[in-house]
Amino acid sequence: MSRVHDMGGRYGDGAVNPADNATFAQDWHARALALTLAAGALGQWNIDVSRHARETLSPKDYSRFSYYEKWLAGLADMLVNLGVLTREELKAGHATGVSELASRILKADAVAGVLAKGSPYTRDGAPNAEFKPGDRVKTRRPAHNIQVAGGHTRLPGYASGLIGEVVLLHGAHVLPDSNAHGLGEAAEPLYAVAFAARDVWGDEAGAWDEVVLDLWQSYLEPTA
Amino acid sequence: MHFRAGQTRATSANLAAMPHDHDHDHPHTLLPPEPALRVRALETILTEKGLIDPAALDEIIETYQHKIGPQNGAKVVARIWSDPTFRKGMLDEPMPLLEELEFYGRQGEHMVIVENTPEVHNVVVCTLCSCYPWPLLGIPPGWYKSDAYRSRVVREPRKVLAEFGVDVPDDKKVRVWDSTAEVRYLVVPERPEGTEGMDEDALAALVTRDSMIGTGLALRPEA
Known part of the structure; x- marks a missing residue:
């Protein structure tokens, strides 16, 4: 049911290493990030498609790849699967000709503007908010995409089937479960929902501690 | 990412064609095994296609290394x-x-x-x-x-x-x-x-x- 990227709460990973604190530990990390952003500017996919591409790496590859190797693999897969490059070009390491998308190239002098512009994910005309701060809500179980089997979702497994309290209404945001699969943006009200840590993890957790997640309206149902 | 409605090719048809769970179908496996060479290969191909300006990559890196x-x-x-x-x-x-x-x-x-x-x-x-x-x-x-x-x-x-x-x-x-x-x-x-x-x-x-x-x-x- 779950995918390997959905690792919140997993046991066995050992200590965090705060000394691993470089922005780019290797030159190629920086190049991989820049390449991914510049390729994204061609407008052939959205952020949800790109996340899903990384998440659908095989569990074996996802686990053994370092962070930017996952980005590179997801990028290569998207470029071929969406028809920007061919498998033959990847294999040869060279292009067979100039792309019909070449007019969309991100030039150096446009970089600052593109990065500063951002791309808001709020949309007008979405369904009304059914919940308000203070309401008790229950998360969907199981935590899977209800439109596409094995599809992208942003409800982590650890947070499914739990009762929590709405703490913020963020407005209506593009729904990743739909947007990752070319099924439209389908914006819905998005909420920050707080869960008592002990409801999530049991008595190991701190008595007063909380976990807060951003969850779309269709991930939630009212509680009596 | 840099994306506007109506500007994407991420349609349900070609996304549905993306192989999800077959390791041998993943195009990334065609790239060289060494990560630094993998980046270079992709950058070379995309530059030859007219899709990447290497100077834009330098600018992105400069931005996140020194400005933001x-x-x-x-x-x-x-x-x-x-x-x-x-x-x-x-x-x-x-x-x-x-x-x-x-x-x-x-x-x-x-x-x-x-x-x-x-x-x-x-x-x-x-x-x-x-x-x-x-x-x-x-x-x-x-x-x-x-x-x-x-x-x-x-x-x-x-x-x-x-x-x-x-x-x-x-x-x-x-x-x-x-x-x-x-x-x-x-x-x-x-x-x-x-x-x-x-x-x-x-x-x-x-x-x-x-x-x-x-x-x-x-x-x-x-x-």
């Missing part, structure tokens, strides 16, 4: 500490203020500012990937993207914070924010004692990157 980083967030925190009107605005509706400061952009379109207090310690994670407020903090450090941080800080935040040298008293609430959407969270650390009368520049120097993620505290003066 935690110094931006530190300025915001110092001003929140110093200016009650700004603080209220940032807690209520931060986006107009951040746009005015030009701390707006990719991965920072929807900011929420959460304040540490004597009662609550906030810490931020993205368990599903590595979401992080780029315009205020830059590109996340390696540990933020590590499996150990992503898997553990939601379940045992106090132990993970101790690994960063932060001990939270039992009677203080720890609130972990798992960034599951496009909302990005910035933690305002508690203002250290002994900083009365310091100006914003001096205060900003006390605000570390980790203190704005919640895995650190602001530095004490002269520390």
Whole structure:
């Protein structure tokens, strides 16, 4: 049911290493990030498609790849699967000709503007908010995409089937479960929902501690 | 990513054609095994296709290595500490203020500012990937993207914070924010004692990157 990227709460990973604190530990990390952003500017996919591409790496590859190797693999897969490059070009390491998308190239002098512009994910005309701060809500179980089997979702497994309290209404945001699969943006009200840590993890957790997640309206149902 | 409605080829038809669960079908396996060579191969092919300007890659790297980083967030925190009107605005509706400061952009379109207090310690994670407020903090450090941080800080935040040298008293609430959407969270650390009368520049120097993620505290003066 779950995918390997959905690792919140997993046991066995050992200590965090705060000394691993470089922005780019290797030159190629920086190049991989820049390449991914510049390729994204061609407008052939959205952020949800790109996340899903990384998440659908095989569990074996996802686990053994370092962070930017996952980005590179997801990028290569998207470029071929969406028809920007061919498998033959990847294999040869060279292009067979100039792309019909070449007019969309991100030039150096446009970089600052593109990065500063951002791309808001709020949309007008979405369904009304059914919940308000203070309401008790229950998360969907199981935590899977209800439109596409094995599809992208942003409800982590650890947070499914739990009762929590709405703490913020963020407005209506593009729904990743739909947007990752070319099924439209389908914006819905998005909420920050707080869960008592002990409801999530049991008595190991701190008595007063909380976990807060951003969850779309269709991930939630009212509680009596 | 740089995406507008009507401008994408990510239609249901060609996305449905994306092989999901067949390892041997993944095009990435056609690239060289060594990661640095993999980047170079992709950059070469895309440049030859007319789709990538290598100078644009240099510019992106320059931006995140030298121009956009935690110094931006530190300025915001110092001003929140110093200016009650700004603080209220940032807690209520931060986006107009951040746009005015030009701390707006990719991965920072929807900011929420959460304040540490004597009662609550906030810490931020993205368990599903590595979401992080780029315009205020830059590109996340390696540990933020590590499996150990992503898997553990939601379940045992106090132990993970101790690994960063932060001990939270039992009677203080720890609130972990798992960034599951496009909302990005910035933690305002508690203002250290002994900083009365310091100006914003001096205060900003006390605000570390980790203190704005919640895995650190602001530095004490002269520390």
